[in-house]
Amino acid sequence: AQKITQTQPGMFVQEKEAVTLDCTYDTSDPSYGLFWYKQPSSGEMIFLIYQGSYDQQNATEGRYSLNFQKARKSANLVISASQLGDSAMYFCAMRESKAAGNKLTFGGGTRVLVKP
Amino acid sequence: EPEVTQTPSHQVTQMGQEVILRCVPISNHLYFYWYRQILGQKVEFLVSFYNNEISEKSEIFDDQFSVERPDGSNFTLKIRSTKLEDSAMYFCASSRRTGMVAEAFFGQGTRLTVV
Numbered sequence: 001a002q003k004i005t006q007t008q009p010g011m012f013v014q015e016k017e018a019v020t021l022d023c024t025y026d027t028s029d030p031s032y033g034l035f036w037y038k039q040p041s042s043g044e045m046i047f048l049i050y051q052g053s054y055d056q057q058n059a060t061e062g063r064y065s066l067n068f069q070k071a072r073k074s075a076n077l078v079i080s081a082s083q084l085g086d087s088a089m090y091f092c093a094m095r096e097s098k099a100a101g102n103k104l105t106f107g108g109g110t111r112v113l114v115k116p
Numbered sequence: 117e118p119e120v121t122q123t124p125s126h127q128v129t130q131m132g133q134e135v136i137l138r139c140v141p142i143s144n145h146l147y148f149y150w151y152r153q154i155l156g157q158k159v160e161f162l163v164s165f166y167n168n169e170i171s172e173k174s175e176i177f178d179d180q181f182s183v184e185r186p187d188g189s190n191f192t193l194k195i196r197s198t199k200l201e202d203s204a205m206y207f208c209a210s211s212r213r214t215g216m217v218a219e220a221f222f223g224q225g226t227r228l229t230v231v
Contacts, residue, residue, distance in 0.1 A: 034218065042224065043205060048221045049218070050219055098165075100171060100172040102164055102215075102218060103174075
């Protein structure tokens, strides 16, 4: 079974509007962390936001927020007030406490294209 | 702002040749990783490295792969005899700490093309 599932391969969003990127995960580990990374066309992976499984509040970082629904095992990324520079691939990733070596498991990504 | 630096940005190599991908992690980071991304596919974990030894490796990381921290600043990934299916973007990453909240900072990647 896939550990991280991103069901939206691609999506368009109008500049200045908000967009929600879906991420569901599968783990039996009670302690885990969820990460979102941005990959622009230049290829680098940029860390955006983190949510821990025991965090009581949804994480926020500037225009990024994470809609964490633990019972549903979902950790959707919300980008508010989209900008043209937000056009990129977005990856959801998970780290499980039982996973040795701090490794991250990534989803397949969602490509976002912001339209002017 | 400190960053992870990878060289070269693009490498083309003949099948069967050895290739070394180089990375300079962020200077006060202690945990180092290699990931790869085959074109159009998801990012996959290869190996993690701490205290001069491998702490975890995936099934992809077979005997053809090795990692080294030769001089306290560089972190290298060697592929001994490249295969066509090794063509991918290879990302180096580092983190300052361990644990659940330890975000990994990635380099810009090396695109390896095996011909």
